[in-house]
Amino acid sequence: VIVPYPENGDFVGRSTIIDGLKHDLGYSQPTGKTQARVSLYGLGGIGYDVSVFWVHASNAERFRQSYGTLAQECKIPGYDDPKNDVLSLVKKWLEKKDCGQWVMVLDNADDIQLFFPPPSEATPDPAGPDPRCSFSDYLPECAHGALLVTTRNKQLGVKLSKGQRIIEVGRLTEHESERLLHAKSINAASTDLLSLSARLEHLPLALVQAAAFIQERSITVAKYLRLLGDTDQHTVDLLSKEFETVGRDSKAPRAVAQTWIISFRQIEQQQALASDLLSFMSLLDRQDIPAKFLSHYTQQKESEAPLGDIELTEALGVLKAFSFVTEDNNGSYDMHRLVQLVTRKWLINCGTVSRFGKEALLVVSHLYPYGTYETRTTCAAYLSHAKSVLRLCEFKSEEEAKAKASLLHCMAGYFSFEGKWSDAEELNIEAKRLRTDLFGESNPSTLASMANLASTFWNQGRWEEAEKLGVQVMETRKATLGVDHPSTLTSMNNLAYTLHGMGRVEEAINLMQTCIRIRQDKLGADHPDTQSSISTLENWA
Template identity: 45%
Template sequence: VLVPYIENPGFFGRSEILNDLRRQLGYDQHQGANKPRSRVSLYGLGGVGKTQIALAYVYWLQYTCPDISIFWVHASNEGRFREAFASIAQKCNIPGYNDPKVDVLLLVKTWGKRPIEIGRMTDGEASQLLRTILEDTEIPTEETSLLSTRLEHLPLALAQAAAFIQENDVSIRRYVQLLDQSDSGLVDRLSEPFETVGRDSETPHALTETWIISFEQIERQNAFASEVLSLISLLDRQAIPEDFVVNYWCRRQPKESGENKEAEVVTALGTLKAFSFISEDKHQSIDMHRLVQLVTRKWLVEKGRTAEFAQYALETISNIYPYGRFETREACLKYLPHAYAVLRSKNTSTGVEGIARASLLHCVAAYLLYSGQWEGAEKHQLEATNLRKAILGEDHADTLTSIANLASTYRNQGRWEEAEKLEVQVMETRKTKLGADHPDTLTSMANLASTYRNQGRWEEAEKLEVQVMETSKTKLGADHPDTLTSMANLAFTWKDQGRHADALALIQDCSLARDRVLGPEHPDTLSSLAAVENWS
């Protein structure tokens, strides 16, 4: 069972919907003549409990039919969808899951719908929810009915209200008074769709009211917690690593001790969980309900603080997102939806913000390049290159790295002339700025040699590759990964030239060294080993 959320011990009711779900999917003990369906969708207003119903069904099925595999797939966006499928492939050890070029969606897939509407809670279900959360079975029905009616029988709003009541030890009637005293104009504004937030950004008044009351309390009680909610509202709302919050705190309070850091972060997240603004999954990542995210974003617009927290979010993700390669592939995939979320903001393209944006674009492009998504890699690398040119200058080391990676995207698409032009530019500039034997210069020479080899220009490729290999051995050492890469490149050029014996001897040496230095499962090791087997 691969489900990111723990079972909700406080779930109850919804028996008619659960029975309908079991019946339609063929797991009802009283299954009649109707043929079970392979797919059933749950639909309804935000906050009515669709996710909780799905979780209740999943855990019921796990207990009832322990031999059945259950996989939870987040489908809020393409990145999250792919990440879920990649996780399934890895956990189930599906052959080929670690191949960066494989279509993971097709890999997992190769191993008529009737929707069920989820309505609002009944008065009885709402009363039971409040009594369970408040741990008081003696609450009069008229009080629970008063609050549930006031909050439109919306489970998410009721949960937030109950959390506030419990946290502040106030009565239900006192909480209803607070609702009545709310700024009705602010409630109306934050409930309406915001063009800057998205067309589908309307939120129920009940949820907006409870959000405002709780958020104002959090601002007074723990200002850092309110900042955290504002920050994470601009990320993807699912699977937000706690490390993001820690990184944000460290940059906001650079002189504080590590003990204070841990205490502040734990307290802030605990406060947000206590008020039902966020939840925590099995992997200690943070989830935020879509409606909570929407109201928080609209509050930032209302207060004129969107650009401020968009900058914080960008700097946080840029600071943490690793450069895409084999060793970082899992972290890159995990963080990718959050990177996409902050990159959608176009208000950060100059100065420090522009540099952070360019760095994130560069690292995301490297991951897309590693995973064979050439068009996406080109798009992100081109923007990173243009930003770095504008801010840092044409000859800056970071700019040259982005240009070199952009050339790699062209080369992988067979656009040889465009790749060669950029690679010559980078190589010559690095020779002038860094020297002919600098590792970055050698990398640019190797890239240009690859472009020559792909065009069948064997002698030009060989000349550069011999120079790169010999210099790398001297400067970096015979076992350095870059030296081993240069050996493999030269071996492939010799093979293309028909020098089979020389190519085989060199690739054998390379394969043995890679197995020792990188490990037997590294893609470079596997690539050179495959060459040895094919050429022998």
């Protein structure tokens, strides 16, 4: 057995997965005439370990080193001759029946191009000038051996398993999380341990990192929970702390955040659209991300060739393969909370958060409808994403300011429809300010925000404020659009309501009569707006 790690005495749980591995790898009986191949895939740091011949597969250099060590330790004939190709030697030796039964663990096989490079990048000679050979050609195939792959990339796991079973390694259960913390000598009230596990999404590597931090600094679990705090930044900072633990590759990243960033970079190099989608999605709310957002984002991207549904499907397939996003039954997408936080931090470090923040704002602003009865369901579904981009985006350009004002205006309409007047007021005030700065007070969009703000005042019984704005909107529309313009008449109708609410009934009736007369002339007596004003006047009589 050649395994470069000591036994991990703190290993807990995963009994179902272990039982499945024993069965699929032929642990209890010969594997038969074909080679058993199984892939374990999951989010980086999710926890998968098993051993016999251990091959580091994170890059070409480490793959070669592992084969070299295997050849040396097993004293494979010819291993010490520099003229021989060690990769071929190991493959042929393991395929011989007199080698006996074996299991090869292909660990951290995440780079699909390492094993299945595009035809133009592959070379049959691994010692040639191009180091990017197809390493899948050097994986031994025989009935007396089995191959176990651990990967963050489900797509690669499927390819290496050649259609045989792949097993997802998911999060720990609450019980497994608590056992793991106890195994790391973390003793605390069960409620604190469960709180810590929940905050860290039951992710083994994050829990081990937390345990190391707690022990090294001699603090309590409760103190660590306070350090996590209520802000995302505190969580990311702690996830970025390096730590040491038994049974972990010394060359592997020593922080949860760095583990994922390696995958981010692989995706960025191999599938640019997938990388951009991950960045874009990280600035939305992490749950129920509508497919429509992703489709619109893809279609709006500048590229040499048009991007459509096929390209979007392929890019999302990469993100799902790395377990960074999951697809719901309703066709929307979710991001792992901790992955989202680390992605945002990565964007900041790369200096690209402004770019993706702008793109996220423009997409959400374009697709968020004005709040009405017909659009209420869509408004509710998109609301958390609108709040997220408003909170995270920087709004440096005029284009962003216009998009922000439009989004605020539409969100305020939804809050007004829901009767949340205080929330609607806050958004209308900001939309009015932005539009005044951008377009001036007499611009139609500015006046629309002013009219909506007056409506929120009216519905809260703040008559004087509603009247002041209502008069300003009506007079400005008279001057810019004309007294008989539908928007002017709407302002006149609304101001009459305000005057009536203030007890100035005679003024209200006179203004409403004027509105009715002009509407009858311009729209006709049977028009819904005309009939609405007539009905109101009859009720006041």
